[in-house]
Amino acid sequence: MAKILSGKEVAEALKQQLTEEVKQLQQKGHMPSLKIIIAGEKPDSVAYIKGALKKCEEIGIKGSVIQLPEKITQTELINKIKELNSDPDTHGILIMRPLPSHLSEDQIKYHIDPQKDVDCFSPINVAKITAG
Numbered sequence: 001m002a003k004i005l006s007g008k009e010v011a012e013a014l015k016q017q018l019t020e021e022v023k024q025l026q027q028k029g030h031m032p033s034l035k036i037i038i039a040g041e042k043p044d045s046v047a048y049i050k051g052a053l054k055k056c057e058e059i060g061i062k063g064s065v066i067q068l069p070e071k072i073t074q075t076e077l078i079n080k081i082k083e084l085n086s087d088p089d090t091h092g093i094l095i096m097r098p099l100p101s102h103l104s105e106d107q108i109k110y111h112i113d114p115q116k117d118v119d120c121f122s123p124i125n126v127a128k129i130t131a132g
Contacts, residue, residue, distance in 0.1 A: 022060040040070030085113040
């Protein structure tokens, strides 16, 4: 007999599992932190970010937004990513896409630390997904 898989049930189970894992980390003195980078202010991205921050709060993760100007240069954005890569208090990085048209995602994606890349933006993480 076929069983219908409910996305809502799966999401709730994941949320409960993550909440427990975060509590265990906090008991060991670690506060998981997600940094969301956005260049410019696209209304759909702003709405997505609000939802992501709400989920972070529900799970117990410290979520914050790094609002960058839309006209940021490629070098400035890469430098910000490198800064977060080396920050021991930043555990996850999410780069909102699409990026402004003058920025090259094909170049920027190589600069995010795969261990902090929560959105599989890094080619290393994309390869891991395709490899199974």
